[in-house]
Amino acid sequence: MSEHRGALTENLGTIFADPAAYADPVSWHEKAARLRREAPISKVELDDYPPFWAITRHADVMEIERNPEIFTNEPIPALATKADRERNSANAAQMKSLVQMDGEEHKAHRNIVNDWFKPGNVKQMQARVDELAKYYVDRMAELGGRCDFARDIAMHYPLQVILSILGLPEEDYGKMLKLTQELFGAEDPDIGRAGEDQTVLEVMLDFVGYFTELAADRRAHPGTDLASVIANAELDGAPLPDMDVFGFYLIIATAGHDTTSNSIAGGLLALIENPDQLELLQAEPELIDGAADELIRYVSPVKHFVRTCRAPFTLRDVTFQPDDITLLSYASANRDEEVFEDPFRLDVTRPNASSHLAFGFGRHFCLGAHLARMEIRSFFKELLGRLDHVELAGEPTFVHSRLVSGPKTLPIAYELG
Ligand code: HEM
Numbered sequence: 061m062s063e064h065r066g067a068l069t070e071n072l073g074t075i076f077a078d079p080a081a082y083a084d085p086v087s088w089h090e091k092a093a094r095l096r097r098e099a100p101i102s103k104v105e106l107d108d109y110p111p112f113w114a115i116t117r118h119a120d121v122m123e124i125e126r127n128p129e130i131f132t133n134e135p136i137p138a139l140a141t142k143a144d145r146e147r148n149s150a151n152a153a154q155m156k157s158l159v160q161m162d163g164e165e166h167k168a169h170r171n172i173v174n175d176w177f178k179p180g181n182v183k184q185m186q187a188r189v190d191e192l193a194k195y196y197v198d199r200m201a202e203l204g205g206r207c208d209f210a211r212d213i214a215m216h217y218p219l220q221v222i223l224s225i226l227g228l229p230e231e232d233y234g235k236m237l238k239l240t241q242e243l244f245g246a247e248d249p250d251i252g253r254a255g256e257d258q259t260v261l262e263v264m265l266d267f268v269g270y271f272t273e274l275a276a277d278r279r280a281h282p283g284t285d286l287a288s289v290i291a292n293a294e295l296d297g298a299p300l301p302d303m304d305v306f307g308f309y310l311i312i313a314t315a316g317h318d319t320t321s322n323s324i325a326g327g328l329l330a331l332i333e334n335p336d337q338l339e340l341l342q343a344e345p346e347l348i349d350g351a352a353d354e355l356i357r358y359v360s361p362v363k364h365f366v367r368t369c370r371a372p373f374t375l376r377d378v379t380f381q382p383d384d385i386t387l388l389s390y391a392s393a394n395r396d397e398e399v400f401e402d403p404f405r406l407d408v409t410r411p412n413a414s415s416h417l418a419f420g421f422g423r424h425f426c427l428g429a430h431l432a433r434m435e436i437r438s439f440f441k442e443l444l445g446r447l448d449h450v451e452l453a454g455e456p457t458f459v460h461s462r463l464v465s466g467p468k469t470l471p472i473a474y475e476l477g
Pocket of ligand 1: 125158159160170222311312315316317319320323356360361362365390417418419420421422423424425426427428429431432
């Protein structure tokens with residue numbers, strides 16, 4: 061590595077590790093753009109972290125995900141401090157979910173829910189998703205022309221969709237909100253309290269109890285909901301072990317929540333900041349089908365995942381060695397100038413918007429992608445059809461997280477017809 065490149069990485073590599081760096085998207089993207097230009101695969105060495113390679117270009121992220129035998133999700137698929145990695149390896153009894161699995165184990169588990177998430181099946185949810193979209197736009201009307209769109213609307217709608225796909229009653233909403241907020245908003249001081257070990261333990265225990273009852277109920281009274289599919293699944297001719305069932309419930313509940321909320325809040329912010337694109341979508345509502353992917357590309361709520369190298373592999377001028385950690389920066393890849401023309405521009409008619417990597421790529425490609433697109437389309441169709449005016453009513457703030465981030469608060473003023 062040249063001296064220049066070493067110094068560059070030292071200055072810029074923190075953007076991947078510091079949760080607060082993602083809370084300033086403009087500055088984050090300036091730094092990522094420099095890395096893409098000058099050091100697209102760069103080694104980052106920070107005090108509390110094992111060294112890792114930051115992968116910032118679209119083609120390189122795809123190449124790594126195209127080789128899952130060489131780049132595995134085990135032992136840990138996200139960036140973690142040295143201390144967290146030790147805790148993780150000491151905790152043998154932890155629940156495992158799809159993102160922690162590789163090879164045959166991953167394939168067998170993914171097959172259990174794969175059919176449920178196919179477009180034909182997800183379509184069955186359309187009427188309920190539309191109903192929820194209308195409910196939340198009505199809620200905006202009730203709020204009288206001003207709200208914190210992130211907290212009052214975007215945070216709730218996708219969680220209600222998850223409740224519906226799992227077949228959970230409305231009264232369990234508060235409980236599910238607590239789960240996704242307290243366990244997975246942990247890096248942001250305003251959201252999670254899970255930094256306190258006792259809280260994590262309590263919330264987890266609470267959920268083991270809740271999920272045990274849910275699984276028992278769906279075994280006794282199976283339906284077509286996803287909770288029933290999982291509870292009654294078999295693996296190698298035997299019922300799915302309880303810990304696997306819980307791992308599934310947990311990933312469905314969490315993976316589908318703040319990712320979609322952030323896409324909707326970040327999407328509205330992008331449209332407010334680009335009024336010509338908002339007008340275009342309102343004039344031609346059918347554009348929302350393609351525009352959903354452009355909004356997801358633009359927001360890229362999942363910032364990264366990590367893969368660990370198992371055998372020497374050369375990419376550009378770097379040869380990764382076994383145990384090397386590669387950080388796949390989806391947020392950077394989705395602004396790659398080699399793939400997206402004028403990538404910092406929001407363009408609701410962008411012809412190749414769906415080439416984005418916000419849903420990842422390859423074997424772990426987001427299972428909920430069709431559902432997420434459906435939710436985003438449905439919400440914006442409903443909102444834009446009724447929206448006469450919208451503007452910012454204050455400065456938005458962003459979630460401090462290096463895994464999933466987007467607007468934390470989005471004060472807006474609006475008129476709905
Ligand atoms: C805009 C919203 C969403 C975004 C941006 C997103 C993004 C992602 C990403 C980046 C991955 C990892 C892909 C990889 O490693 O290559 C992933 C995996 C996953 N997502 Fe999503 N997701 C979203 C919504 C959802 C929804 C709504 C659900 C379900 C309700 C869901 C369920 C999952 C599951 C189960 C996995 C694990 C797949 C595996 O490891 O095989 N996601 N998602």
